[in-house]
Amino acid sequence: MREIGIEQLADxxxxxxxxxxxxxxxxxxxxxxxxxxxxxxGPVTVVDIDEVPADATVVPISSMGAPTVLLEKLPSGREEINALRALEAVLGRPATHLVPIEIGGVNSMIPLAAAAQTGLPIVDGDAMGRAFPEAQMVLPGLIGVSNSPMALADDKGNTIVVRAVDNTEAERIARAVCVERGCQISCADTVLRGDQLRDGLVPATLTLAENLGRVVREAHAAHRDPVAEARELLGGVHLSAGKVVDVERRTEGGFARGRARLEGEGAVLELDFQNEHLLARRDGRVVATTPDLICVLDTETGEPVTTEGLRYGLRVTVLAAPCDPRWLSPAGLALTGPRYFGYDLDHHPLSG
Amino acid sequence: MREIGIEQLADxxxxxxxxxxxxxxxxxxxxxxxxxxxxxxGPVTVVDIDEVPADATVVPISSMGAPTVLLEKLPSGREEINALRALEAVLGRPATHLVPIEIGGVNSMIPLAAAAQTGLPIVDGDAMGRAFPEAQMVLPGLIGVSNSPMALADDKGNTIVVRAVDNTEAERIARAVCVERGCQISCADTVLRGDQLRDGLVPATLTLAENLGRVVREAHAAHRDPVAEARELLGGVHLSAGKVVDVERRTEGGFARGRARLEGEGAVLELDFQNEHLLARRDGRVVATTPDLICVLDTETGEPVTTEGLRYGLRVTVLAAPCDPRWLSPAGLALTGPRYFGYDLDHHPLSG
Structure with a gap:
């Protein structure tokens, strides 16, 4: 158990x-x-997975939508709490802990904000070990945990509770609501008992995020190579470094979809994305695929570059890092592998 | 109190x-x-409004969507019951009565079917005195009754409960879900207490429908003029009789929208519709508008012609009949008048 205060948040x-x-x-x-x-x-209490009682009610809080829209339509904090309260009402019991559904710039911070607001502790971990675009792409789904009831709340005070026959149906219904509500909605779903956390979460990813953020900050401040230090910490591989020369982007179906092209190191690197990067090709050859992490960093500062932040002229370095091994199981790949996204290819193993 | 059996249903x-x-x-x-x-x-028990106890829980059951789609994607009966059960679960009490939300070909029959299935009595009345395209267009809305919680159920077993800040927001959210679910979804919403029925319903519209259906059937069988007898029973006016010469139709935003053109009696009659007829123009001049009833009948048989059933060559007669007078109040017109639907004109009073 530890506390997260203002000073840890930026990292x-x-x-x-x-x-x-x-x-x-x-x-x-x-x-x-x-x-x-x-x-x-005030500060947020963070607990490790093994500090959570077996009968705890652990609730992931997140924002669903297109990150391109999130930039202009910020959650107010009220809708996350509305989603949480709507979920608690149908569960018939209060949440005892919050947890991020994914580790991503906003979706790891929203549960921290909600934890501060509610006074609930947050669990150090998340349900993906990265970010994925769709609600059913969570490790709890691999152990039979339903994402229903799924509570949604918009910025106007409306709440919606979805009870679906499977996790993908819940995603589709929620996405339709999300799109109609302006491509941004807050969610509370995929409730875990304390004794499901070991199988349902990637542990200690808030700590990993903090370490990674600190390493990058310190390396940049000390005029070392922040990208190289990030790659080392992640056990990742270098895919390419260069300049963004083209970005094609559309906000479609509640997602930010598109493709970016980088030139550098004598090669062309292409990135396909649906909110998150799905696929990297170097000179037309696939070099990394979902569910592995494809990370774009500002070459000079090591700051993360989100898909909605990609723009012509940015100097970036692209890394790939191994996903949680559970995603490489047949069931994991069925949920998050390249074929789910319509690519006629298998997961591409990373080579260092 | 009376019973409705197989033999009354067709009328x-x-x-x-x-x-x-x-x-x-x-x-x-x-x-x-x-x-x-x-x-x-077995048969359905029908009760009059004044037979319902003041503390009764009266639940309207309906189907939302585009009638063009309903023709090919029939409700199974299961989804209406799913919607009812989902609503009862969040209300924390069972329905004591069912009622049609509107009087329309399917939406007056779905509650009868649900009443047969559940054994609940049905109230003789409805919340519109006609059909309207959107969920907030109900008399209970004029007396401050919320349509939240609104329970929706699709054909796959998924349920969604919407709690909206106002009735129009609930319609928008439900419509988005409806569209994503294939333009057809079942609804249970706008719960009325027994003592709200007098202000919240148009009374005895199931009986009116039955009488109207019988009058038309008997007039046709006796080689009298079924359309004239229907007009007389409704206190309506004759707008035109002729042949459908053009229909422009699109399934859009969860509605069947379009325009039909009739030629006859030396004039051109144009009908604009959004599921229901909104406006009738004769030779370019407005002769009837929502919220008055604009009814299209087969000229020979008197059978109703729905907007999705309009097609080239049909010989039809168009009547207009007065709506429930509460719809002509300022609040009623704000909900259902021509301006709501984007027309820059006031309600056109009917003249006989």
């Missing part, structure tokens, strides 16, 4: 931004939300 | 089809649904 947001593989929302937006909540309500 | 479906002003779903589809339920479960 967590930066690190989570890198782990978010381009998605999960802009780290700066996430930082603003969490900073305001912690300033107003 | 009710026909009459409700006429009162549905082109919307509310195809009467034949409605008849099939109700007939099957009554055949299987």
């Amino acid at each position: 967590i947001a930066r690190g989570a931004g890198i782990l978010g593989t381009g998605g999960g929302g802009d780290p700066y937006v996430g930082l603003l939300l969490a900073r305001e909540a912690v300033r107003r309500h | 009710i479906a026909r009459g409700a089809g006429i009162l549905g002003t082109g919307g509310g779903g195809d009467p034949y589809v409605g008849l099939l649904l109700a007939r099957e339920a009554v055949r299987r479960h």
Whole structure:
């Protein structure tokens, strides 16, 4: 058990931004939300997975939508709490802990803000070990945990509770509501008991995000290579470094979809994304795929570059890092592998 | 208190089809649904408004969507019951009575089918006195009754409960879910206490539908003029009789929208519709508008012609009949008048 105060938030947001593989929302937006909540309500208590009682009610809180929209339509903090309260009402019991559903710039900070607001402890971990674009892409789904009831809340005070026959149906219904509500909605879903956390979460990812964010900050301040130090910490591989020469982007179906092209090191690197990076090709050859992490960092500062932040002229370095091994199981790949996203290819193993 | 058995259903479906002003779903589809339920479960008990105890929990059951889609994607009966049960679960009490939300070919029959299935009595009345395209267009809205919680159920077993800040927000959210679920979803919402029925319902519209359906059937069988007898019973006016020469139709935003053109009696009659008929123009001049009833009947048989059933060559007669007077109040017109639907004109008073 430890506390997260104002001073840790920037590192967590930066690190989570890198782990978010381009998605999960802009780290700066996430930082603003969490900073305001912690300033107003005080620090957040963080507990490790093995500190959580077996009968605890652990609730992931997140924001669903297109990160391109999130930049202009910030959650107020009220809708996350509305989603939480709507979920608690149908559960018939209060949440005892909050947890991020994913590690990403905004979606790791929203639960911190909600934890500050509610006084609930937050669990050090998340349900993906990265960010993924769709609600059913969570480790709890692999152990039979339902994402229903799923509580949604918009910025106007409306709440919606979805009870779906499977996790993908819940995603589809929630996404339709999300799109109609302006491509941004807050969610509370995929409730875990304390004794499900070991199988349902990637442990200690808030700590990993904080370490990663600190390493990058310190390396940059000391004029070392922040990207190299981040890669080392993640056990990742270098895919390419260069200049963004083209970005094609559309906000579609409640997602930010598109493709970016980088030139550098005598090669062309192409990145396909749906909120998160899905696929990297170097000179037309696939070099990394979902569910591995494809991370884009500012080459000079090591700051994460989200898919909605990609723009012509940016100097970036692209890394790939191994995902949680459970995603490489047949069931994990069925949920998050390249074929789910319509690519006719298998997961590409990373080579260092 | 009386019973509705198989033998009354066809008349009710026909009459409700006429009162549905082109919307509310195809009467034949409605008849099939109700007939099957009554055949299987027995007759339905119908009670008058003043027979309902003050503390009764009266639940409207309906189908939302585009009638063009309903023709091919029939409710199974299961989803209406799922919506009812989901609503009861959040209300924390069971329904004591069912009621149609609107009088229309399918939407007056679905509650009859659900009443047969559940054994609950049905109240003789409805919340519109006709059919309207959107969920907030109900008399209970004029007396401050919320349509939240609104329970929705699809054909796959998924349920969604919406709690909105106002009735129009609930409609928007539900419509988005409806569209994503294939433009057809079942609803239980706008719960009334027994002592709210007098202000919240148009009384005795199931009986009116049955009488209207019988009058038309008997007049046709006796080689009298079924349309004239229907007009007389409704206190309506004749707008035109002729041949459908053009129909422009699109399924859009969860509605069937379009325009039809009739030629006859030396004039051109144009009808604009959004599920229901909104506006009638004769030779370019407005002759009837929502919220008055604009009813299209087969000239020979008097059978109702729904907006999705309009097609080239049909010989039809168009009537207009006065709506419930509460719709002509400023609040009523704000909900259902021509300006709500984007027309820059006031309600056109009917003249006989």
